[in-house]
Amino acid sequence: MFFKISPMNFMNSSQLISVLFLSNFFNIINGHHFTIEEATIKDIHLAFTQKRLTSRQLTDFYLTQVHALNPLLRSVLELNPEAQDQADEADREREEMHSNPNQDCTLSLGDLHGIPVLLKDSIGTKDELNTSCGSYALLGSRVAREAHVVEKLRRSGAVILGKASLSEWYNVRSLKAPNGWCARAGQAVNPYVEWGDPCGSSSGSAISVAANMVAVSLGTETDGSIICPADHNSVVGFKPTVGLTSRAGVIPISPRQDTIGPICRTVSDAVYVLDAIVGFDPRDFEATEEAAKFIPVCGYKQFLKEDGLEGKRLGIVRNPFLDAYNDSTVTVAFERHLNTLRQKGATILDNLEIANLDIILDPYQSGELVALLAEFKVSINQYLEELNSTPVKSLADIIAFNSNNPDLEKMKEYGQGEFLAAEATSGVEEEEVRAIEMMGKLSKEGFEKLMKENNLDAMVTIGVGASSVLAIGGYPAITVPAGYGSKGMPFGICFGGLRGTEPKLIEVAYGFEQATMSRKPPSPRNWSHFLSMD
Secondary structure (H helix, E strand, O other): OOOEOOOOOOOOHHHHHHHHHHHHHHHOHHHOOOOOOOOOHHHHHHHHHOOOOOHHHHHHHHHHHHHHHHHHHOOEEEEOOOHHHHHHHHHHHHHHHHHOOOOOOOOOOOOOOOOEEEEEOOEOOOOOOOOOOOOHHHOOOEOOOOOHHHHHHHHOOOEEEEEEOOOHHHHOOOOOOOOOEEOOOEEOOOOOOOOOOOOOOOHHHHHHHHOOOOOEEEEEEOOOOOHHHHHHOOOEEEEOOOOOEOOOOEOOOOOOOOEEEEEEOOHHHHHHHHHHHEOOOHHHHHHHHHHHOOOOOOOOHHHOOOOOOOOOEEEEOOOOOHHHOOOHHHHHHHHHHHHHHHHOOOEEEOOOOOOOHHHHOOHHHHOHHHHHHHHHHHHHHHHHHOOOEOOOOOHHHHHHHHHHOOOOOOHHHHOOHHHHHHHOOOOOOHHHHHHHHHHHHHHHHHHHHHHHHOOOOEEEEEOOOOHHHHHOOOOOEEEEEEEEOOOOOEEEEEEEOOOOOHHHHHHHHHHHHHHHOOOOOOOHHHHHHHHHOO
């Protein structure tokens, strides 16, 4: 079942009704009650073991969901023609394992065995799927090798369901293009509120998981691209320490800031995915060798502790992040969550401030924009050179393609101002080196000083405003759904830490999630108003 998703084939009323009751069929598989929607990886594996569900049934469920919902939400670009075959193979392997109990006890199925995963359309797969960053310029290009994270997903037994839409070229092409828009898919839609910003650039990954179109997904982040869409679509986003996951085979922006991480419905699912994709990769030698020292011997699942908040020191940075919400519903919820953190054993250090935060949050003053534009030009040219087949060989070629295809790429509406600015650079030279040094100084005297002087396990902020604080230093973060504003827009709580502190962040985030359980799935009953959207 290979198909590309047409955004114009809108769901009719009978299809919309069928979506509302689609999961009921799966609730009574083999006479047992089981609901696929909102099921965690652990739930799914239990259903596999108890023979309530097969990987093929699970995959078919998600394919049906995509067929029905994607014309509205526009979060999936392509589905994998091999997905059903991969699911069938997973079922055969599971059956063989169960029918041969005396086989070598060291053999086991991976944590993601038989689990469908959706990949952001910048993560390379060596199959029939495109890796286009949402642009027609790379349509038809072919990678020489799969991304390292995809290789690891396959080793863990995952089913590669397809490619998710994204903000085209990570919004590097133009600051005028809206979050969640790309030429190939059109405008992705927040499933909670019609007017809601889906955020970017991993918008499709977050929307698809939120709307139960896939079990789990992968996104990428340079500055906010996992944390923001996860926050805005009420799912969990896990941005790992830069280098903990390999960037090899992924369309780049900056080797200094890029990272690959999970977007899932729960912290536990995100940790299962993280365990599957971390590790050293010779193709991303320097970063992954440095970060490999942070990986615990027994993986990250051991830190999924309900009492994970006990004894933790958490620093609350309110200003200016809480001020960005002019909504008493959000403010009240935030205070309630802080009380929950206290009740669960955390020590709260409130109203902390980060030195030079106003400079850090301004990409022009911090030097972030200067550095990223130059790093992007160098990195994208190197990436394009490694492709086996591509219609474009350089950033200059991409710029020319867009100019020659103005209607296809909506050039009149959005232009390509940042592409032109990047092309005008000469790579990482004196100005860029000074900018990188500036960001290092800001990080050391700002976030690192805050964490170390207060002996913090995590910084706690509402929403996504602190993404640049974490981005410029390559720090990890987890965002967890925390509620919904007065008009239904989701918001999350972000837990950030120093490099390599994923174990502490997992304990804190999981403890918070289990104590609050704030996430609610979007209701398809509210989606009829999307039918008229173009």
